[in-house]
Each structure stands twice: as structure tokens, then as C-alpha cells.
Amino acid sequence: MAEYHFDNQVISDTGRNRIIYLDNAATTPLCAAAREAIGRLLRESFANPSSQHREGREARSRIDAARDAVAEVFGGDYSEIYFTSGGTEADNLALFGAMMAAPSDRNHLIVSAIEHHAVLDAARKLEKWGRKVSYLPVNRQGVVEIESLNSAITDRTALVSVMHANNEIGTIQAIEELAAVAHQYGALFHTDAVQSVSSMPIDVNRLGVDLLSFSAHKFYGPKGVGGLYVRKGIAISPLMHGGSQERELRPGTENIIGIVALAAALKWTSAHRERDIKRIARFRRRLEDRLEAISGVSVNAKAAGRLPGIVNISVDGVEAQSLLLRLDRMGVAASAGSACSSGALEPSHVLLALGYNREEASQCIRLSLGRYTTISDIELASDRIAEAITAIRKTGSKI
Numbered sequence: 001m002a003e004y005h006f007d008n009q010v011i012s013d014t015g016r017n018r019i020i021y022l023d024n025a026a027t028t029p030l031c032a033a034a035r036e037a038i039g040r041l042l043r044e045s046f047a048n049p050s051s052q053h054r055e056g057r058e059a060r061s062r063i064d065a066a067r068d069a070v071a072e073v074f075g076g077d078y079s080e081i082y083f084t085s086g087g088t089e090a091d092n093l094a095l096f097g098a099m100m101a102a103p104s105d106r107n108h109l110i111v112s113a114i115e116h117h118a119v120l121d122a123a124r125k126l127e128k129w130g131r132k133v134s135y136l137p138v139n140r141q142g143v144v145e146i147e148s149l150n151s152a153i154t155d156r157t158a159l160v161s162v163m164h165a166n167n168e169i170g171t172i173q174a175i176e177e178l179a180a181v182a183h184q185y186g187a188l189f190h191t192d193a194v195q196s197v198s199s200m201p202i203d204v205n206r207l208g209v210d211l212l213s214f215s216a217h218k219f220y221g222p223k224g225v226g227g228l229y230v231r232k233g234i235a236i237s238p239l240m241h242g243g244s245q246e247r248e249l250r251p252g253t254e255n256i257i258g259i260v261a262l263a264a265a266l267k268w269t270s271a272h273r274e275r276d277i278k279r280i281a282r283f284r285r286r287l288e289d290r291l292e293a294i295s296g297v298s299v300n301a302k303a304a305g306r307l308p309g310i311v312n313i314s315v316d317g318v319e320a321q322s323l324l325l326r327l328d329r330m331g332v333a334a335s336a337g338s339a340c341s342s343g344a345l346e347p348s349h350v351l352l353a354l355g356y357n358r359e360e361a362s363q364c365i366r367l368s369l370g371r372y373t374t375i376s377d378i379e380l381a382s383d384r385i386a387e388a389i390t391a392i393r394k395t396g397s398k399i
Helices: 032-044 054-074 087-101 117-128 146-152 175-184 256-292 320-330 349-353 375-395
Strands: 002-006 009-013 081-084 108-112 132-136 157-161 188-192 211-215 226-230 297-299 310-315 364-368
Touching: 032 256, 054 081, 054 256, 081 087, 087 117, 087 157, 087 188, 087 211, 087 226, 108 117, 117 132, 132 146, 146 175, 157 175, 175 188, 256 297, 256 310, 256 375, 320 364, 320 375
Parallel strands: 108 132, 108 157, 157 188, 188 211
Antiparallel strands: 002 009, 081 226, 211 226, 297 310, 310 364
């Protein structure tokens, strides 16, 4: 039995019986730095950070240090970082907060058609509340073209929200250029960077964004904690009321364990990112080469600039649900980037936005690599995928 050592973790290769995790875009395992931070806090600190006694002040100092660490990685200021329960809350806080705080003559919101549902559903709710919402189209590679924003934006636009990188196909957007257009019209610019933090350096000043969402569990931190960067001088309204925490923008007793672990994971990810990106990108190329050798398999959005760890493939004649069920039985964890409802797998809104029809979109799955993916995982997973596709085409069965 071979063993792979990464970040003081041992990943055992038990041959053909081992589970291969290729769903890192959904969530990542805890890194050692986050685990150690959690263990340390569980042993050493339990006080409420809002308490005025010594123990409370000590807890507060840990949150302050975490906020400083996050600000340093993102190139922002301590006062610009607000902690939330995760990316969904951060996206909602950005959209609802900015639109509710906007002047009455700015009631227009622009989002891209391939945003995460945390943005799209918030936009639809705002639409029901009387705000005007425009949905930017994307090209076949999943890229928002500058011309489409220029055509949609007006002097009444309050906010533009375009994700940094897509969680299903990995396409990276030209955030700097898009933000510049928004600012020409006096609009704020928000980007959902939840998927990109682990794979790209984030500099809020270089990107030129006013608001940026992030979530710990996508960069080897714990679930249930994330945050929103809010550029100094930008006023947004809180979603909740009842406390002065997070400078009254996000009330509620802070999740000190999650916040400290988030900062630890972000620092760790930032320190290892360059080496990891090269390695993961190399593994992705190997995986794509092996998958494209299978009849009827193609890589989606391959011509676009993409995150190194996301591979979205179309499998001609094979439903994604059937393939995922069989792969699960074979020990390969993957996803379709789609929601299951009443037992039916709905086609991805992202792929539909790219111009795929419903049948084509229902034949796509996502494989996502991470820091703990090995070359052995790539070889064995591609073999299992080929085996599963052959079996489904031969029998038409799901499992």
C-alpha cells in the first residue's frame, strides 16, 4: 500500500477499492492549520468576544487577529472585513445590503446569468420587491463580454455582481474590466469569489471591486463561516438586527472558532497556492487527455481561462444522473453542479446559459481536483469513468 504525504496528512492508496474524491469545488477537506486552530480554540477559549472581562477581551483579540490576517491576504484593511456564516450569507448581504442602501433613483441591479443561486435567487427576490434586474448573457465559453455590460448598464444602476470564477465550469471573468465599467456609471461592483480564493491570488485593489464574498470551506477551512469584503466608505444595510457585532452590519455572537480557523486556512492556502496551482493544473491536463480519449466525451469551456481544478465534461448519450450514480457505486465522488428535486436532476442553469439545450446540459458532470488529489487518483478515476460510460451505453442501466 502506497502512502501520499501532504500537509502532514497521510492519504493511503489502497488500490482499486479506494474512494477517489473529485468534488473539491463543492467542499474541501480541512487543512492541518485549520484543524490545529480549531483544537487550540476548543481547549483555550470559550468566552463571548463581546464580554468586557479579561477572557472576553482575549476572545476579541483572536477575532481581531483573524480579521487582520484576512485583510492582509486580500490586500484590504482590517475595517473592510466582515465575517458571516458563509458565502450564501455574504452574497445576500452584498446584494440586499447594497440595493437597500442605494439612492431611490438607483433601483437597477445587474447580475450574470451564470451566478451561484445565492446571487440569482437574491436578485429574483429584489425583482419581486420592485427593483429592476438585468441578467447578463455569456458566450459559449461562459464568459461575460464587456459589450454586454455596456449595453445593460445605465445611470440608474446601483450594483453589478459578476462572479470571479464559475463553480461549475471554472471560467474566470475579467473582473477588473467589468468593475471599471460599473464605476464609470457610478455603480458599485460585487464579485462572488467563493470558488476562486483557493486557486487564484485575490487583491481587492487590483480587481477594483467594492464588495467581495468568500467562504472558508472552499479553501480548506471549516463549513459555516465566511465573509464579505466591503470597501471603506461603502454603505450597505444589514440583513439582521439585534446586536453591535461586526460593527452592526452582521449582528450575533461571533463564531470565534470558525473565524480563527478561516484565517488560518486562508493564510495556509495563500502560502501554498502557487505550488499547488501548478501541480493541480498538470493533473487536470492529464485527466482531460484521458477523458477525451473516451468516445463521445468532450471538455466544456475548454477554450476559456479556467480555474486549474475544475473539469466539466459532456458525455454523449449518457445522462449525468446515471453516470453519477454508477460512479458513486464505483467509489468516485463527483457532481453535476445541478440540483436534485423530487428525484429529477434538473439541467444546470450555467450550461443552459452557455447555449446548451436541456438534453445536452443533462449529459454533463463536474470533476474537481484539490490539493490532496494524487496522480494515482487521476489515472484510476479516468479508468472508472470509462468503465462506467461503457456499461451505461451497453445496458442503459443507472447503477
